[in-house]
Amino acid sequence: MHAFTGLWGPGTTRAPPAGRLLLLLLFLQAATRPSWGDPADSEFTSLPVRDEMIAKYSNLPLETHNISLTEHVSTPVEKNITLEKASKVELACQLTTSGDVNAVNVTWKQGDELLPNNFVINTTGNTVYTQYTFTIINSKQMGDYSCFFGEEKERRGTFKIKVPQLHGKNKPLITYVGDSTILMCKCEGCHPLNWTWYRMNESAQVPIDTHLDDKYVINGTYANETKLRIKQLLEDDKGLYSCHAVFQLGESEDHVELVVLSFLVPLKPFIAIVAEVFILVTIILLCEVYTKKKKQGPDDGKEFEQIEQLKSDDSNGIENKAPRLRKTESVDQ
Amino acid sequence: MAKMNRSGSATPPDGGWGWMIVAGCFLVTICTRAVTRCISIFFVEFQTYFSQDYSQTAWIHSIVDCMTMLCAPLGSVVSNHLSCQVGIILGGLLASTGFILSSFATSLKHLYLTLGVLTGLGFALCYSPAIAMVGKYFSRRKALAYGLAMSGSGIGTFILAPVVQLLIERFSWQGALLILGGFVLNLCVCGALMRPLAVKEDHSSPEQNHTCLNEKEDSKRTSPYSPFTKEWVQTCLCGSLQQEYSFLLMTDFVVLAISVLFMAYGCSPLFVYLVPYALSVGVSYQQAAFLMSILGVIDIVGNITFGWLTDRRCLKNYRYICYLFALGLDGLCYLCLPMLQSLALLVPFSCIFGYFDGAYVTLIPVVTAEIVGTTSLSSALGVIYFLHAVPYLVSPPIAGWLMDKTGSYTASFLLCGFSMVFSSVLLGFARLVKKMKRTQLQFLAKESEPKLQLWTNGSVAYSVARELDKKDEEALATAVPGYDLT
Numbered sequence: 047m048h049a050f051t052g053l054w055g056p057g058t059t060r061a062p063p064a065g066r067l068l069l070l071l072l073f074l075q076a077a078t079r080p081s082w083g084d085p086a087d088s089e090f091t092s093l094p095v096r097d098e099m100i101a102k103y104s105n106l107p108l109e110t111h112n113i114s115l116t117e118h119v120s121t122p123v124e125k126n127i128t129l130e131k132a133s134k135v136e137l138a139c140q141l142t143t144s145g146d147v148n149a150v151n152v153t154w155k156q157g158d159e160l161l162p163n164n165f166v167i168n169t170t171g172n173t174v175y176t177q178y179t180f181t182i183i184n185s186k187q188m189g190d191y192s193c194f195f196g197e198e199k200e201r202r203g204t205f206k207i208k209v210p211q212l213h214g215k216n217k218p219l220i221t222y223v224g225d226s227t228i229l230m231c232k233c234e235g236c237h238p239l240n241w242t243w244y245r246m247n248e249s250a251q252v253p254i255d256t257h258l259d260d261k262y263v264i265n266g267t268y269a270n271e272t273k274l275r276i277k278q279l280l281e282d283d284k285g286l287y288s289c290h291a292v293f294q295l296g297e298s299e300d301h302v303e304l305v306v307l308s309f310l311v312p313l314k315p316f317i318a319i320v321a322e323v324f325i326l327v328t329i330i331l332l333c334e335v336y337t338k339k340k341k342q343g344p345d346d347g348k349e350f351e352q353i354e355q356l357k358s359d360d361s362n363g364i365e366n367k368a369p370r371l372r373k374t375e376s377v378d379q
Numbered sequence: 380m381a382k383m384n385r386s387g388s389a390t391p392p393d394g395g396w397g398w399m400i401v402a403g404c405f406l407v408t409i410c411t412r413a414v415t416r417c418i419s420i421f422f423v424e425f426q427t428y429f430s431q432d433y434s435q436t437a438w439i440h441s442i443v444d445c446m447t448m449l450c451a452p453l454g455s456v457v458s459n460h461l462s463c464q465v466g467i468i469l470g471g472l473l474a475s476t477g478f479i480l481s482s483f484a485t486s487l488k489h490l491y492l493t494l495g496v497l498t499g500l501g502f503a504l505c506y507s508p509a510i511a512m513v514g515k516y517f518s519r520r521k522a523l524a525y526g527l528a529m530s531g532s533g534i535g536t537f538i539l540a541p542v543v544q545l546l547i548e549r550f551s552w553q554g555a556l557l558i559l560g561g562f563v564l565n566l567c568v569c570g571a572l573m574r575p576l577a578v579k580e581d582h583s584s585p586e587q588n589h590t591c592l593n594e595k596e597d598s599k600r601t602s603p604y605s606p607f608t609k610e611w612v613q614t615c616l617c618g619s620l621q622q623e624y625s626f627l628l629m630t631d632f633v634v635l636a637i638s639v640l641f642m643a644y645g646c647s648p649l650f651v652y653l654v655p656y657a658l659s660v661g662v663s664y665q666q667a668a669f670l671m672s673i674l675g676v677i678d679i680v681g682n683i684t685f686g687w688l689t690d691r692r693c694l695k696n697y698r699y700i701c702y703l704f705a706l707g708l709d710g711l712c713y714l715c716l717p718m719l720q721s722l723a724l725l726v727p728f729s730c731i732f733g734y735f736d737g738a739y740v741t742l743i744p745v746v747t748a749e750i751v752g753t754t755s756l757s758s759a760l761g762v763i764y765f766l767h768a769v770p771y772l773v774s775p776p777i778a779g780w781l782m783d784k785t786g787s788y789t790a791s792f793l794l795c796g797f798s799m800v801f802s803s804v805l806l807g808f809a810r811l812v813k814k815m816k817r818t819q820l821q822f823l824a825k826e827s828e829p830k831l832q833l834w835t836n837g838s839v840a841y842s843v844a845r846e847l848d849k850k851d852e853e854a855l856a857t858a859v860p861g862y863d864l865t
């Protein structure tokens with residue numbers, strides 16, 4: 047892989063047509079021979095050659111990223127880059143220093159591996175500028191790329207190149223037996239080539255079969271989301287489900303936990319509250335009846351007396367109508 | 380005739396079982412107003428489950444609010460004719476059934492019916508009777524009792540919001556609605572607490588009811604299936620309804636009703652548009668949420684403290700004016716709102732507005748009771764809350780439309796501010812006119828002939844001398860307390 051990037055270093059984007067055929071023959075030969083470099087390269091050379099050719103000769107999008115460092119920096123500076131498709135990448139680092147600019151030793155590393163010297167270094171005044179250009183076409187090239195100024199570990203900038211991450215809810219999805227539910231995965235502004243769903247079954251991922259009796263349906267309205275619809279939920283359906291977004295440059299995944307409850311679960315607190323209400327209402331109404339009876343007990347005697355008095359008043363009152371009227375009405379206030 | 384003074388004790392206890400009534404009313408306000416506000420927490424769940432957008436799900440909240448207010452008169456009719464306890468227990472059962480049925484809902488339309496209409500109706504049967512009951516049990520400490528009872532909506536929202544969130548997380552919206560239905564069943568407990576208090580009735584009403592009943596019994600004895608029974612029943616019913624709603628013809632009440640319309644129009648958009656307005660002037664989302672919490676908490680403080688304040692002897696006779704004042708100040712705050720463009724200015728605004736919002740909400744039942752008296756309080760409150768319904772429904776969309784048209788919140792806030800100030804000014808003006816008329820006629824009464832005997836401490840007056848005009852008699856009735864027309 048390093049050999050290739052060495053050949054197609056910065057500046058060369060296209061080869062003339064005649065030269066292309068030659069190169070094609072060379073590549074074909076290389077593909078059939080055992081690998082040149084590290085054993086790790088063998089996987090790379092076994093990739094279909096046509097894809098590599100297409101990648102090399104089509105116009106790849108260009109990604110440019112910069113990191114600026116100052117002399118006294120305590121923590122290393124990091125930058126996150128999200129890539130989904132094969133593209134050309136230009137990483138640049140700039141150091142402003144008060145010391146001798148020419149004495150600064152600039153190195154680039156991918157992870158912990160030192161990259162060969164095919165990067166540009168410029169020094170102007172107090173700044174050291176370095177730029178590393180390469181093409182990313184597969185998942186092995188993803189990772190952390192760092193530029194180092196000098197021997198200190200702190201004077202470096204790291205570019206973290208990753209595929210788009212999926213943002214999912216961390217809360218479990220709660221459903222009931224017999225219900226249907228939709229599990230959703232989405233990522234922002236990305237276009238995966240493919241979405242796949244798996245079910246985690248005792249530390250093994252089982253792909254979900256959508257052709258089996260309509261229980262599972264996978265669809266998504268937009269390219270950046272996918273929905274798994276599960277019908278007729280049973281208690282066995284509970285567990286961890288994961289969705290994988292497949293990109294040209296790798297995969298990213300997300301987990302959703304599904305919890306299936308039976309209807310008895312919320313019924314228990316409900317019945318407890320209903321019982322409490324029933325008991326309270328009975329107690330209060332019984333108290334009311336009891337206090338009413340207590341009040342009515344001694345009062346009955348008084349009312350009886352009043353009735354007797356009024357009866358006697360009524361019988362005598364025919365002559366004394368006028369003054370009596372006044373008396374009762376003044377009492378009436 | 381002797382039956383008139385047999386009804387029992389006349390004075391409200393102002394304590395004792397009254398505090399249990401206040402606790403019951405507090406719980407009623409929690410279970411109705413606070414639960415209504417917490418229904419909006421379910422909207423996100425409904426949106427994902429039923430795949431509908433926000434405006435469709437937001438209808439549920441509007442339907443519940445509208446039903447609770449529109450059917451408030453129905454609540455007072457039921458509690459007047461059956462009993463307060465039966466009315467509230469019925470309301471509790473209805474609301475609880477609404478929640479339980481909605482946990483089985485399969486579409487948004489089901490939710491409109493169960494969670495919207497049924498639950499709203501249940502709440503309506505509980506709300507105004509409970510508030511009226513507090514008025515019957517208190518007179519000296521009425522405002523404090525109302526303050527404590529009305530603070531339930533603020534405190535309830537505070538407590539219920541995280542609880543509902545937790546329920547949704549543990550049981551999903553179906554289980555949460557079921558458990559909330561159980562919680563709302565506590566309205567039955569409140570209903571059981573509302574022991575009826577035997578209050579002295581007016582002179583005319585028992586007579587009418589008495590004659591109605593007598594006639595009914597007579598006709599029943601002669602022929603139970605006679606066509607006349609239906610007529611008697613109808614006239615009796617019309618008669619008793621006429622009796623119950625006689626306060627509708629009082630000018631004081633009409634003025635109060637109109638002012639309530641304008642007040643309800645003004646106060647509702649703020650709770651909907653404060654956060655968007657704050658965000659538009661550059662306040663961060665968390666600070667805007669903080670403004671809303673301040674509003675809620677100070678609302679509770681305003682409820683209780685203003686209630687206690689207006690119970691003090693110095694302010695007791697001026698409750699009407701305190702109500703005017705709180706309303707007017709809220710309106711002025713609204714008018715100043717478009718000028719407040721930073722967080723430092725919005726915080727005091729929230730405090731002042733929240734305090735006086737709580738204040739006048741506490742005083743609405745008090746002022747109504749002053750105007751119509753305690754016997755008609757239940758029906759009057761039903762009508763007052765009924766008048767809240769349409770402005771509540773109409774005002775936020777109009778404010779939103781104005782905002783879309785003009786591009787800023789200024790127009791809608793100014794409209795609401797003027798509406799509230801107008802309602803306060805209307806009340807003040809009406810009071811002023813009444814006072815002027817009273818002083819005029821007191822003057823007139825003093826100048827009248829000595830033959831006109833008026834017993835000021837009695838309920839009967841014999842006017843021996845010249846006949847007074849009907850209008851003057853009415854005015855005299857208000858000018859000279861205790862004068863009764865025979």
